[in-house]
Amino acid sequence: xxxxxxxxxxxxxxxxxxxxxxxxxxxxxxxxxxxxxxxxxxxxxxxxxxxxxxxxxxxxxxxxxxxxxxxxxxxxxxxxxxxxxxxxxxxxxxxxxxxxxxxxxxxxxxxx
Amino acid sequence: xxxxxxxxxxxxxxxxxxxxxxxxxxxxxxxxxxxxxxxxxxxxxxxxxxxxxxxxxxxxxxxxxxxxxxxxxxxxxxxxxxxxxxxxxxxxxxxxxxxxxxxxxxxxxxxxxxx
Numbered sequence: 216x217x218x219x220x221x222x223x224x225x226x227x228x229x230x231x232x233x234x235x236x237x238x239x240x241x242x243x244x245x246x247x248x249x250x251x252x253x254x255x256x257x258x259x260x261x262x263x264x265x266x267x268x269x270x271x272x273x274x275x276x277x278x279x280x281x282x283x284x285x286x287x288x289x290x291x292x293x294x295x296x297x298x299x300x301x302x303x304x305x306x307x308x309x310x311x312x313x314x315x316x317x318x319x320x321x322x323x324x325x326x327x
Numbered sequence: 328x329x330x331x332x333x334x335x336x337x338x339x340x341x342x343x344x345x346x347x348x349x350x351x352x353x354x355x356x357x358x359x360x361x362x363x364x365x366x367x368x369x370x371x372x373x374x375x376x377x378x379x380x381x382x383x384x385x386x387x388x389x390x391x392x393x394x395x396x397x398x399x400x401x402x403x404x405x406x407x408x409x410x411x412x413x414x415x416x417x418x419x420x421x422x423x424x425x426x427x428x429x430x431x432x433x434x435x436x437x438x439x440x441x442x
Contacts (some may be wrong), residue, residue: 219369244391248430257417257433258370303369308343313377314360314385317370 217306219318227324234291236321238304239284245307247280248315249289252301261289261302294325330354333418333434340405340412340441348437354414357423359401360431363387364415369422373416376401377423405439413441 222237237248246265250258264271264280264287271278277290292296301322305315331352340346352360358377362370372385376395390409395401400421405412415438419431 255415255438256435257333257435258419258431259433260430263430313358314372314375316372317362317371322367 219306219316221321223270223321225322228294229326230296232294234294234323236289236302238287238318242304247287248305250305255317296325296327299323299325331420331432331434338437338439342441343407345404345406348416350401350434352420353398354420356420358421359420361403362417364417372375412439
């Protein structure tokens with residue numbers, strides 16, 4: 216089963232613009248993570264936000280978490296062509312922190 | 328270099344054959360995971376292991392088998408019972424810290440095609 220769903224499924228922007236991706240999930244969580252995947256490659260961890268946090272920053276990334284709405288957003292500021300990739304949110308299970316449940320992903324295309 | 332490796336990168340199999348995908352890590356991580364990814368989709372968990380000689384089924388374990396005889400290694404066998412095995416397979420590992428969940432580190436993946 217997939218807990219998270221990203222929105223939009225695909226996003227195309229120009230370099231320098233900001234990109235915002237949203238993730239919704241179904242059950243309570245302990246933390247939420249965002250990962251990036253370049254085409255045909257493995258995933259790379261970007262950022263983790265815990266359920267008692269509302270916002271977190273890492274370089275050009277800003278993540279927010281609203282546990283009342285069961286949603287998170289990932290903002291990439293001043294995007295670059297190299298940011299072109301798929302982005303996935305992942306949550307731990309409601310009663311089991313031993314595994315992650317991944318969303319369906321947002322495919323981001325940044326045009327030079 | 329520390330990391331997680333998968334081999335082969337591409338694998339072709341005839342129907343009815345079993346194949347084994349390799350996953351090795353030198354990160355000293357306790358936990359290891361196998362995922363399947365279909366085109367345009369997210370990751371689905373096949374099997375995971377928190378400790379040597381122990382593993383649990385994920386969401387789509389049917390037609391797959393694993394072993395965890397060594398901490399560094401978590402091979403996945405795709406058996407002939409798996410009806411639609413063509414997919415991209417990803418292995419991951421993570422540190423286990425009691426009461427805390429950590430990020431997963433992924434290998435580069437193996438693309439399996441059944442002919």
